[in-house]
Amino acid sequence: MDDGAILELFFARSESGITELDAKYGAIFHSLAYNLLGDREDAAECVNDAYFGTWRAIPPERPEKLCSWVCRVVRNTCVDRLRRRGAGKRGGSYELALDELDGCLVSPENVSDTVELNELTREIDSFLGSLSEENRVIFLRRYWFADSIADIAGRMGMGEKAVSVRLTRIRKRLREYLKQREVYV
Amino acid sequence: MRAAERFSEALASADPKYIEEAATYRAAPRRNRHILRIALAVAAAALILAFGTVGVASTIYGMNMTDFLGMLWRRGTGGDMSPGQAAAVESLTQDVGISETAGGVTVTVTSARASGYDLWLVLRVEGVEFESDERYFFADSQIDLMPEPVIEGPGIAGTNVTYQGVDGDDAGLFLLEYTTSAAPETNQELGVALILDNLMRGEYPDEQLVASGPWEFDFELKFTNEDVSITLPDTTVPAYSPDSGEYGEVTLYDIELTSTHITFSYKDQGGLIPATYIYAVLASGEVVSTSSGSGYADDSHVWHFRFPWEYPLDINDVAAIRISYLEIPVS
Numbered sequence: 001m002d003d004g005a006i007l008e009l010f011f012a013r014s015e016s017g018i019t020e021l022d023a024k025y026g027a028i029f030h031s032l033a034y035n036l037l038g039d040r041e042d043a044a045e046c047v048n049d050a051y052f053g054t055w056r057a058i059p060p061e062r063p064e065k066l067c068s069w070v071c072r073v074v075r076n077t078c079v080d081r082l083r084r085r086g087a088g089k090r091g092g093s094y095e096l097a098l099d100e101l102d103g104c105l106v107s108p109e110n111v112s113d114t115v116e117l118n119e120l121t122r123e124i125d126s127f128l129g130s131l132s133e134e135n136r137v138i139f140l141r142r143y144w145f146a147d148s149i150a151d152i153a154g155r156m157g158m159g160e161k162a163v164s165v166r167l168t169r170i171r172k173r174l175r176e177y178l179k180q181r182e183v184y185v
Numbered sequence: 186m187r188a189a190e191r192f193s194e195a196l197a198s199a200d201p202k203y204i205e206e207a208a209t210y211r212a213a214p215r216r217n218r219h220i221l222r223i224a225l226a227v228a229a230a231a232l233i234l235a236f237g238t239v240g241v242a243s244t245i246y247g248m249n250m251t252d253f254l255g256m257l258w259r260r261g262t263g264g265d266m267s268p269g270q271a272a273a274v275e276s277l278t279q280d281v282g283i284s285e286t287a288g289g290v291t292v293t294v295t296s297a298r299a300s301g302y303d304l305w306l307v308l309r310v311e312g313v314e315f316e317s318d319e320r321y322f323f324a325d326s327q328i329d330l331m332p333e334p335v336i337e338g339p340g341i342a343g344t345n346v347t348y349q350g351v352d353g354d355d356a357g358l359f360l361l362e363y364t365t366s367a368a369p370e371t372n373q374e375l376g377v378a379l380i381l382d383n384l385m386r387g388e389y390p391d392e393q394l395v396a397s398g399p400w401e402f403d404f405e406l407k408f409t410n411e412d413v414s415i416t417l418p419d420t421t422v423p424a425y426s427p428d429s430g431e432y433g434e435v436t437l438y439d440i441e442l443t444s445t446h447i448t449f450s451y452k453d454q455g456g457l458i459p460a461t462y463i464y465a466v467l468a469s470g471e472v473v474s475t476s477s478g479s480g481y482a483d484d485s486h487v488w489h490f491r492f493p494w495e496y497p498l499d500i501n502d503v504a505a506i507r508i509s510y511l512e513i514p515v516s
Binding site for chain 1: 192196197205211329333377404
């Protein structure tokens with residue numbers, strides 16, 4: 001079923017909208033939640049919560065990109081749960097991904113110099129736009145979807161070493177990009 | 186909230202079109218990924234030999250690193266490598282065979298020679314009418330390795346790409362050398378990411394763009410680590426201090442010779458730098474120089490140097506090492 005038809009089911013308040021959404025994109029949502037949480041049960045709960053959130057939001061929302069819109073709901077739900085868990089109990093590839101990112105971000109000398117979150121998103125969008133499609137996907141699969149290196153390698157048809165090298169290079173580029181624009185996180 | 190979490194939060198709201206792209210992306214089969222095995226053409230045509238660093242006008246048949254270095258060796262010496270030396274080159278050679286096309290020009294990394302972190306790559310460039318007496322070069326070349334070279338103290342790493350003429354199909358051939366003062370971690374596959382920027386021709390300041398890059402490659406090489414090395418006795422060699430202009434001597438120790446490089450250490454003595462004209466003198470009388478070199482000083486002010494040979498050697502062929510005017514016999 002195409003996305004437009006799924007949306008129409010939501011607008012008609014038909015619960016089969018959720019069934020169709022799950023049939024089409026459920027694997028993506030579950031994999032995202034599991035990457036972030038590292039626990040199947042928690043992941044399933046978060047995906048269900050996200051479906052409920054989607055049900056409540058559509059209508060009136062009519063997302064242009066249904067998959068990425070719901071992915072964001074899943075991600076936010078999972079990150080909220082991670083925060084509740086506390087830093088010590090996180091683990092998983094999300095934490096690893098955060099560790100990798102830490103090394104390429106520049107902290108400000110004064111807190112007041114920290115960039116606003118929406119401004120940071122604009123800068124990130126601009127950075128993503130400067131990457132090749134392949135590099136953009138690798139970057140987002142690692143830091144948005146929290147995929148393992150092995151999973152990214154499988155998806156991209158590359159070796160794991162090649163993916164690691166590529167990520168190192170993109171992080172370097174990101175650091176230079178943010179530094180040049182004086183974007184402090 | 187730590188910086189990475191804040192970044193992650195901002196990233197969560199990234200443009201949905203990028204998230205959709207990443208969520209649904211499926212890689213196409215790797216473009217032009219194939220092993221090139223071009224048969225050696227019969228060398229019926231006379232080779233036009235020329236020497237010098239630029240505009241090397243010669244026809245080179247065959248793309249493999251072994252053939253390629255064999256040809257360069259013949260250029261320099263007029264003879265063939267010894268069977269042992271050819272075997273040493275062969276043992277370090279790996280096929281790569283990855284092509285990337287940009288601006289109508291296809292660059293292929295055909296073959297590699299790896300020793301620790303030191304790399305030599307043969308690049309084949311199609312889609313350009315190369316002129317024999319012209320200088321061609323890439324505006325920039327960048328190599329990233331995984332695992333990343335870890336350098337204790339200040340260290341260096343760099344690439345050098347030289348145009349070496351054309352092959353039998355008029356494709357341009359380039360030799361890329363990468364060297365670093367970092368010590369390698371052993372037995373790990375080496376992930377290589379190479380970016381070549383615009384292909385240029387001519388001499389400064391009249392350089393012209395031939396083709397717009399970049400050409401980007403990602404590939405893996407097997408780690409090759411020589412298991413045979415010869416340790417030479419400590420040797421005192423002439424040295425010079427660029428700061429004071431004074432001459433003196435330093436004693437090199439831990440001098441170790443392998444088929445691909447020579448390493449040594451010395452204690453810093455008032456900024457004296459040892460003569461770094463280093464050659465391997467072969468039993469046949471041929472002399473092989475070092476192609477580049479790098480070094481670093483550790484916290485104890487001890488310098489550690491590493492110089493790759495211009496060509497891999499059969500270590501059994503080496504009769505002596507010449508450092509400046511001193512010859513150290515190799516038994």
